[in-house]
Amino acid sequence: MSVLQALDIGLAFLVFAVAAWTIFARGAFAATVGYVVYGLLLALVWIRLFAVDVALTEAAIGSGVTGVLLIGAAARLRAAETASDEKPLSGLTRVFAAALCVLVALALASVVLLLPDQGPSLAPLSMQKLPETGLGNPVTAVLIAYRAFDTMLEKVVLVLAVVGVWSLAADRYWGGAPGEARAASPEPTLAFLAQILAPLGVLVGIHVFWVGADEPGGAFQGGAILAAMWIIVMMARLTEAPQANAFWLRLALVAGPLVFLAAGAAGAIFAGNFFAYPPGFAKPAILFIEAFMVLSIAVTLPMLVAGPPRREPRQ
Amino acid sequence: MTSATLAGLIGAALVGLGLYGLIANPQPLRKILAFNLMGSGVFLVFGIVARKGAAAGLQADPVPQAMVITGIVVAFAASALAVALVLRLFEAAGRATLDPDAWAKPPDGGAGAE
């Protein structure tokens, strides 16, 4: 057994153990911290699978932003947990559930083991067409060129999620701002962190988006890092969340899918097909679309974390 | 066994674990966590498909990778919506339980109606 194999097996055990902790831990807070740890370990696994783009997404969204969302929720729901009136499942149901889950896992595992060593692949096709897009990173090409329609709809899903979260506001808060008001004196330690981190993070976010054309990275990852920076500034109460009825906010939320859709329609006119890019002009078009996607993601994720409006709108 | 197969097996185990948590944990927040765990297990199975599709000088097939990236973002959006629903339920009713029997009793403590 080589060192690499030993490392892989150890990593696999660690991932599984932390995952089991998030399921079986006693308190919800302990479980959510376990989930943050799990997200980071998963990024390591993705590196081992040579999927660096996915590792980057997992690191930024799976561990970072989701961690903020879940830890915040667990801290707020603590009162609900202590006054819990749920009755746990009976022993027999538990056994049945466990048996079902073991069966599902075994079925999936057998599928995994039955996969041929050289599976079917779209890699040659994506590499063959890559020069036409002008990009160097095939994952970005899949996202913005080959499967552009998919990605556009996925941005629409993000907008719908924000609409869903906002619609949970009480009637009188509709259009107001989520979260607490800006503190007169922000928490000093957090403010210090946010003031140093945010400019650096914005730089890194834009860098990740920009190199995404040729290296691992891209609009999702860059946008998520930018979103995280806005979240830390809001957590430090250096700024408050914007009102949900602010025009600029709504424009930024829909800018990504809107520009994407417009580009797709323009493709139908100028390049002969819906979501086709004119030859020789593909890379600028892709970067243009991506820039607006970054903007939308950077605005959408913080709004999802901030939750529904909780204050009355100012006129 | 290759590292890809190992990751796939972990993915399968995570799906099972997440499914169990989804069924057995009564609290809604724990169910959201379990559901996310299940989702990441599915993503890992995708990851091994990508790794086994290594060809044309690439170390992994980009198409499943791109799908996992969109999947992670959508999973986050779904979790955020679910968390917002749970928090709103807690805020409005002073408790956040999915147990229909518990709602028959008056609430004991909590934030109260808004």
Place this chain on the structure above:
Amino acid sequence: MTEFLLATAGVILLTVAVGLVRILSGPGDADRLMAAQLIGTGGIGSLLLIAAATGARGVEDVALGLALLAAFASAAFVNSAAPAEAPDVADGR
């Protein structure tokens, strides 16, 4: 050399795993929050070592992203544990 890098990455992961067992069991939330800190530092260390050994491209950016987000769990905890209307937590010094 590759073997050495991988072995050290493994040893760091092992120490992280042992630390996690101690920390995740509590007793308090503060201890549990340290788990996020522990995996942040150790995870980034082993990530860099694994990347140097396997030659995966662009891994520095992943580590950079993780480093940017390393304090987020603690920040989220402090943020939601102390709501705005509560008086500022005095240092007690």
Place this chain on the structure above:
Amino acid sequence: MSLVVDLFSIVAIGAGVFFFLAGTVGLLRFPDALSRLHALTKADNLGLGLVVLGLLPRSDSLLAALKLVAIWALVQLASATAAQLVGRAVRCKGTAV
């Protein structure tokens, strides 16, 4: 030349691993949360710094090397702040312990 580089990497990374080990020993042995926090943030950051130092001569470009240093600096900042935040949470008993 490459032998010197390898030797440097081995010494630096080996020392880094030692500090990671020391940090974990501190976690296991120290009696209260504050001293555990101390062991964790100090030892592990030194460990990561030494690992980064050992990897520096192996990076393929100046940008990659700068990124490595930036990673270490960012983790320093994050650890210092998080330690402060967690330490305060330990002190005011309402939210922790």
